[in-house]
Amino acid sequence: MKKPNILQYFAYQQLPPQLQVVSKPFGELANKMVEELPENEESHMALRKLLESKDCAVRAMAYKS
Structure with a gap:
């Protein structure tokens, strides 16, 4: 699959270290999916x-009760 624009939202280097730990595996998986999956709607x-899952995980880590 060619590099889709959505990959920009999986960047994690700009996040604080405690959020990078959560976000990084999602970014790595997204890149692996782009390399290995055929390009189609699915x-x-x-x-x-x-991306939705990554956003939820990052928000869970940043949550303040």
């Missing part, structure tokens, strides 16, 4: 769902 949906 692979694009998989990346969107992964």
Whole structure:
């Protein structure tokens, strides 16, 4: 699959260290998916769902009660 624009949202270097730890595995998986999956609607949906999961995980780590 060619590099989709959604990959920009998986960048983690700009995050504080405690959030990088959570975000990095999602970014690595997203890049692996782009390398290995064929380009079609399902692979694009998989990346969107992964991004949604990453956002939830980062927010969970940043949560202040």
